[in-house]
Amino acid sequence: EVQLLESGGGLVQPGGSLRVSCAASGLTFSSSAMSWVRQAPGKGLEWVSAISGSGYSTYYADSVKGRFTISRDNSKNTLYLQMNSVRAEDTAVYYCAQGLLKIIDYWGQGTLVTVSS
Amino acid sequence: QSALTQPASVSGSPGQSITISCTGTSSDVGGYNYVSWYQQYPGKAPKLMIYDVSNRPSGVSNRFSGSKSGNTASLTISGLQAEDEADYYCSSYTSSNTLVFGGGTKLTVL
Numbered sequence: 001e002v003q004l005l006e007s008g009g010g011l012v013q014p015g016g017s018l019r020v021s022c023a024a025s026g027l028t029f030s031s032s033a034m035s036w037v038r039q040a041p042g043k044g045l046e047w048v049s050a051i052s053g054s055g056y057s058t059y060y061a062d063s064v065k066g067r068f069t070i071s072r073d074n075s076k077n078t079l080y081l082q083m084n085s086v087r088a089e090d091t092a093v094y095y096c097a098q099g100l101l102k103i104i105d106y107w108g109q110g111t112l113v114t115v116s117s
Numbered sequence: 118q119s120a121l122t123q124p125a126s127v128s129g130s131p132g133q134s135i136t137i138s139c140t141g142t143s144s145d146v147g148g149y150n151y152v153s154w155y156q157q158y159p160g161k162a163p164k165l166m167i168y169d170v171s172n173r174p175s176g177v178s179n180r181f182s183g184s185k186s187g188n189t190a191s192l193t194i195s196g197l198q199a200e201d202e203a204d205y206y207c208s209s210y211t212s213s214n215t216l217v218f219g220g221g222t223k224l225t226v227l
Contacts, residue, residue, distance in 0.1 A: 045155070
């Protein structure tokens with residue numbers, strides 16, 4: 001059974017930085033493309049970023065390009081999202097998910113990031 | 118990257134069929150057969166229901182079906198059940214090598 005467990009969410013001030021993580025199990029992590037999708041409170045889903053299994057290829061939504069960085073450590077079966085220069089509109093539940101751009105099949109339970117002073 | 122267009126809400130009675138539309142452009146929905154549909158209960162993670170326009174993952178009821186015509190994809194739920202009441206989101210691969218979601222549709226089972 002695929003399990004994705006996000007962590008690292010919390011309160012961060014505008015302009016600050018935060019790194020969220022996702023520990024994966026039940027899948028061959030190094031062969032699995034992974035994504036981050038967020039959902040602002042009471043709003044819809046928004047794709048944020050994706051990364052290939054090797055980590056060589058990365059993709060970003062325009063709304064986070066240049067501020068967020070996706071990465072992975074295949075030796076630790078862990079996915080990361082480094083969030084810099086955060087804004088109030090980055091407040092959301094951040095979901096880790098297995099898949100790239102054409103299909104996202106398994107989702108974690110999410111971690112809440114709140115940007116506020 | 119504009120969101121795909123979905124109706125904000127749809128409703129139906131138990132046993133009936135409903136269809137949720139998802140409209141994009143030739144750069145996303147119309148250009149590729151990479152449309153997916155997700156079901157989300159309040160406070161829960163989304164669940165994949167349909168991928169590649171019309172394929173069902175293992176374990177998803179055959180009451181759920183997907184189709185596409187031009188720039189509009191559709192999700193049909195037949196034999197509506199109370200447990201189908203949830204939010205539904207479509208998504209599509211785009212020509213910009215990104216993924217775009219629809220705004221979501223709240224399904225109410227009357």
